[in-house]
Amino acid sequence: xxxxxxxxxxxxxxxxxxxxxxxxxxxxxxxxxxxxxxxxxxxxxxxxxxxxxxxxxxxxxxxxxxxxxxxxxxxxxxxxxxxxxxxxxxxxxxxxxxxxxxxxxxxxxxxxxxxxxxxxxxxxxxxxxxxxxxxxxxxxxxxxxxxxxxxxxxxxxxxxxxxxxxxxxxxxxxxxxxxxxxxxxxxxxxxxxxxxxxxxxxxxxxxxxxxxxxxxxxxxxxxxxxxxxxxxx
Amino acid sequence: xxxxxxxxxxxxxxxxxxxxxxxxxxxxxxxxxxxxxxxxxxxxxxxxxxxxxxxxxxxxxxxxxxxxxxxxxxxxxxxxxxxxxxxxxxxxxxxxxxxxxxxxxxxxxxxxxxxxxxxxxxxxxxxxxxxxxxxxxxxxxxxxxxxxxxxxxxxxxxxxxxxxxxxxxxxxxxxxxxxxxxxxxxxxxxxxxxxxxxxxxxxxxxxxxxxxxxxxxxxx
Numbered sequence: 503x504x505x506x507x508x509x510x511x512x513x514x515x516x517x518x519x520x521x522x523x524x525x526x527x528x529x530x531x532x533x534x535x536x537x538x539x540x541x542x543x544x545x546x547x548x549x550x551x552x553x554x555x556x557x558x559x560x561x562x563x564x565x566x567x568x569x570x571x572x573x574x575x576x577x578x579x580x581x582x583x584x585x586x587x588x589x590x591x592x593x594x595x596x597x598x599x600x601x602x603x604x605x606x607x608x609x610x611x612x613x614x615x616x617x618x619x620x621x622x623x624x625x626x627x628x629x630x631x632x633x634x635x636x637x638x639x640x641x642x643x644x645x646x647x648x649x650x651x652x653x654x655x656x657x658x659x660x661x662x663x664x665x666x667x668x669x670x671x672x673x674x675x676x677x678x679x680x681x682x683x684x685x686x687x688x689x690x691x692x693x694x695x696x697x698x699x700x701x702x703x704x705x706x707x708x709x710x711x712x713x714x715x716x717x718x719x720x721x722x723x724x725x726x727x728x729x730x731x732x733x734x735x
Numbered sequence: 736x737x738x739x740x741x742x743x744x745x746x747x748x749x750x751x752x753x754x755x756x757x758x759x760x761x762x763x764x765x766x767x768x769x770x771x772x773x774x775x776x777x778x779x780x781x782x783x784x785x786x787x788x789x790x791x792x793x794x795x796x797x798x799x800x801x802x803x804x805x806x807x808x809x810x811x812x813x814x815x816x817x818x819x820x821x822x823x824x825x826x827x828x829x830x831x832x833x834x835x836x837x838x839x840x841x842x843x844x845x846x847x848x849x850x851x852x853x854x855x856x857x858x859x860x861x862x863x864x865x866x867x868x869x870x871x872x873x874x875x876x877x878x879x880x881x882x883x884x885x886x887x888x889x890x891x892x893x894x895x896x897x898x899x900x901x902x903x904x905x906x907x908x909x910x911x912x913x914x915x916x917x918x919x920x921x922x923x924x925x926x927x928x929x930x931x932x933x934x935x936x937x938x939x940x941x942x943x944x945x946x947x948x949x950x951x952x953x954x955x
Contacts, residue, residue, distance in 0.1 A: 505808060506809065506810070510808055511808040511811055514806070514808050514811070514815075515811060515814070515815075518815060518818060519818070522818055522819075522822045525822065526822055526825055526826070529826060529829055529830075530829060533830070533832070533833040536834070537829075537832045537833050537836075540832065540833065540836040541836075544836060655840075658845075660774075660930075661775065661777040661778050661781055662777030662778055662893075662894075662897065662898070662928035663777070663928060663929070709925060710925065710928065
């Protein structure tokens with residue numbers, strides 16, 4: 503057949519597309535269960551990290567069962583607990599929820615029972631950074647006001663700049679901050695130029711990561727507003 | 736076919752492997768692939784993992800294109816090359832997600848950006864389309880290694896002077912500049928983390944290389 507003719511070209515392109523599509527579809531299907539498991543484990547590790555429980559992929563399932571287990575539920579904007587299974591609450595996809603208006607979202611709550619009997623409420627949050635989504639987990643004390651710990655992660659923020667939100671040094675700042683001021687929701691503000699260590703509602707932003715810092719600030723305010731009714735109960 | 740078979744690592748073949756490391760370096764001499772060299776080099780670890788991913792993609796895309804070189808219709812050859820590169824990149828991404836989840840999270844968007852790395856399309860067009868598979872593999876490896884070499888140097892310099900630490904894959908962050916140096920008044924240069932310093936670091940490497948190898952100096 504004429505190698506430069508239209509017929510050959512079309513045939514070549516069609517065969518190539520079919521072969522490539524088949525291979526990729528097959529690989530994606532075959533690897534999907536492993537990837538899903540990785541994602542779930544990574545999520546559990548993040549959740550536990552917000553209450554300072556370090557875990558690895560090897561022991562996370564066990565630790566999650568021990569500290570949180572079935573104590574996962576969904577609240578609505580009015581702060582009422584919804585009737586859903588823990589697994590369903592765990593699987594709530596925040597990337598979809600975050601696009602809805604505050605009043606229509608479903609808000610998962612992870613209740614963590616620590617060894618010393620204390621209860622922590624872990625709230626997932628999600629928002630926008632500079633290049634893509636950022637998300638995290640904020641653990642509150644029983645007073646539903648003081649932050650016990652927080653962990654953040656991102657999809658593609660700039661390494662060394664915005665990506666610093668996923669470092670311990672940044673996340674440690676959130677410990678002990680409060681989100682209510684005399685019953686008024688003020689969230690935790692990420693302040694450019696820094697704040698004194700004892701400022702109750704502020705943490706230091708990342709130099710060079712202004713848009714990510716701003717995004718994190720907005721994300722916290724957005725989600726604390728959504729959880730406000732639940733937190734005030 | 737010549738009656739005498741060419742040895743796998745003949746001097747001609749070895750040259751394919753070594754010239755991209757120096758005199759034909761894709762970044763410092765051909766000035767290709769600069770975009771990703773700026774983006775991922777704020778830390779050492781992503782630089783290393785990115786280099787390895789590019790090695791994989793370039794070696795295999797060169798190999799596949801070289802195997803198919805006599806069948807590819809010349810009018811759609813760019814599309815064919817792009818499809819091959821894109822599929823390999825998706826493959827790398829999927830495999831990383833399944834078996835090296837942590838690393839894949841770190842590289843995130845940059846893996847996808849390998850598709851747009853000019854070095855890859857450049858080598859496919861300039862070399863793989865006109866050469867046998869084995870030289871094409873060597874050429875791919877050499878060029879990806881040349882790219883990786885610069886990436887690692889830049890990542891090393893930027894992270895060391897920007898944060899005083901170095902991050903290695905599998906080990907994590909290691910503090911290199913000892914505390915006592917900080918007590919003497921040394922301060923990390925935060926500017927090193929910002930993208931412009933990658934350009935300046937690459938510029939310095941180009942300067943050093945050209946002042947040693949006058950053949951590279953373009954007088955026109």
